Amino acid sequence: MATQVIETTKLVGAPVKRVEDERLITGAAKFLDDLKLPGMAHVAILRSPFAHARIRSIDTSAAAGAPGVIGVFTGKDFESLNPLPCAWQASGTENFVNTPRALEIERVTFTGAGVAAIVAETRAQAEDALQLVEVDWEPLDVVVDAEQAAQSGAIQIHENAASNVVMDWECGDAAATDQALAEADVVVRQRLVNQRLIPTPIEPRGSAADFDRATGQYTVWMTSQAPHVMRLLMTAFVFGIPETKMRCISPAVGGGFGTKIFLYPEYVLMAALAERIGRPVKWMETRMENYAATTHGRDHITYLEVGAKQDGTITALKAKTYANLGGILSTIAPGIPTTLYGRMLSGAYKIPNIHCQVLGVYTNTGMVDAYRGAGRPEATYVVERAADLVAAEVGLDPVEVRRRNFVPRDGFPYDPKILAGLSYDTGDYEKALDRALEIVDYEGFRREQEGARREGRYLGIGFSSYVEICGVAPSAWIGTGGQGWGAGLWESANVRVHLTGKVVVTIGTQSHGQGHETTVAQVVGDELGVAMEDITVEHSDTQGTPFGYGTYGSRSAAVGTVAAYRSVQRIKEKARRLAAHMLEASVDDIEYADGKAFVTGSPERAKTIQEIAGAAALGYDLPEGDEPFLDDTAYYDPPNCTFPFGTHIAVVEVDGETGEVELRRYVAVDDVGKTINPMIVEGQVHGGIVQGVAQALWEGAVYDEDGQLLTGSLMHYAIPKAGFLPKLETDRTETPTDVNPLGVKGAGETGTIAATPAVVNAVMDALAPLGIRHIDMPLTPERVWRAMREARG
């Protein structure tokens, strides 16, 4: 499995400024809503005001006669299209699948489900006409809480899902875990709520479509993190047409955080409408639609039992989790709380006995699917809260409990026994912890805390020593015969060196803020010895890029960029053959370095890559058996996932009167393996941390008992503002992975995965003098105040 790590220099590892930025800082970048096609009509969607209701009938006649209206459509107009596929079902158990249609026909199961579409000359006209559509609704009983929905006697939302259970999944050894709990010196039990979050990319979703009657070809623009997958799912599963009949394009995409991975009803609807009316159409989501009808994240209720010895050694961890998956399943919903959650419950620790049961549950709420971190923040929250609960129970420093349970640096590869055959690749967990302790000055803080406590102030420090799984691939592991993902997860890249020596790299991943055009060019530039400005990286259009599974799960560097790296290696091999021919030397005597192929020992006998590319492109005189042009496509399927890790530390002060939590310091030491661009890695970490902190302190989606989303707009949902945060103190250790030749692990989600428990642990540390061990998130002043009041009697 191990591959030798190549030491690269120059561009890789340097904070190269992003090539993407100029168009974004000047307003020249084209996002979905900036698209204007000739003859384009505009679409508005009528959404269910009820969380659970039957559609008795829909009267569209008044709307059809409204000014500017071209057509009014309901679900019945698209009955011939299949429901959307569920592409990742939980492995090893039956999944009771119900998925959305382009527009719902008989019944809705959450507030915000689309039931009719207006096509009009302008967006305003389409929105005006929405109000003229008359739906005769039959409201049905509603359940919004996953734990309640799974109890006997609850209403049943879908015919095929008894007790509203989508799937009942488990991993680990139940009997051994129960026995270890029975034999443990101490057992701590805690109910943990990992509340529902609304991901909120600042650009909402949108889609536009055109249908070419001459060729029978659809072109669909969408705010997607995975345009190739969208094309596959739409053509093969929904439309039943060859994938060659559709082109999917993601223009500039304004953040995704997971929500833009999935196939949504509106993308199908736009393609179908473009064909039906014979004109291009566009729909752009409003923020309120985004909150109602785009996927949410998290929403777990977990019953945790953790057993330990008196010395803090954790001997068993048992979790039973209710995962709320909403009223209907999004594209990969069942896979997130199973493979990406349960299988990571060992965290950074050697826990000999683990068992996890997950009940995926339907409720009358919006769809829940991957949100930045996707399963791993939920797992890390459970494990890192468990570590602190154990520490409190046995009376040890939480740092000491972590040290005693860490997988030791000489313990890799480490098989936690619940990863279905994979092992943690590389790590040095104590090194990252020690560095974080040094930055925060742990001993100094404890002294300060002691002083503060004497003054009646509540200072606290919290730790999160996480490990995560990313670079998600091994197709055989993740796929249908393994973890249930309905496809492979390799990645692709094509590298072409044109006649002039300019390089074009096309990739199967998709960049929506990660800076692939920069980082891929850094790797290719170093390997090929070509300047950044001579390399163009293209992505996000199924026409002209090789098939790839897209960008999520921190996989673009560890899987996608490695494909580009491998492609360049083969380009260099061919360049050596061509140079040998041009120099009349034996290919065995030719080396390639710094953009030149040269005779070993005689560097003046050399051909530049530009000269070689020119000769290859002209093809006048090629070595026997070689084809013209330097052009190579690589498909890379790694042998393992990668496992970044680190320690995050939060320092807080809780106001003893109001319950307000002030985040005073935030220290993060991450180890993401080698870094291609440390500036970009740091930026990813910053953004991730703030999303994770936000879950701990501010964010939470709230449905009332009727299934109405009370946090339905940015007026009601607290995404962080700049003033909420202190300066973030970040550092890295560097333990390369041996999974891929670049040594990179992935950095897109570490911050979100680590931050939430660090902050919660800090608040609990602050409140320890009151005997408070747990408060569910978000730790708003009200919740903290109530807990303090109760504790004080």
Add this chain to the structure above:
Amino acid sequence: MLESVRVTVNGRAYEREVEPRMLLVDFIRDELGLTGTNIGCDTSQCGACTIHLDGKAVKSCTLLAVQADGAAVTTIEGLATDGKLHPMQEAFREAHALQCGFCTPGMIMTAVELVEQGGELTDDDIRHALEGNLCRCTGYENIVRAVRAAASPATV
């Protein structure tokens, strides 16, 4: 029922007949084709649509186009002069203050007005001044750094 609007945008005079209910942001984007100004919400929280109206940073979704009659508007497209980026644009690039870039035009317009007001700016001042602009990618850390750098180039 159309109303006439005369407005100077990025130094160029325009006259258009628009519906009275048309928002200024839609006027800028749809009537003038200046799509650098983005729309991220429907409740005037996100600030992605921030522009300068007579030199003052405003959210262009909070005004009707007709209210801008007679005004001078600057959008992100008008910030660079003679092909040279505005120092704030440069600072954003240098400090890696953007990732997806969707909030960036509004963020830059707010930051430009803040720095143009002059005076010493602490990080706290900057963070508070950016309260009306939401970013979900950067955690604001590098945005604060960029604004600080643009405010006092000597101390970068």
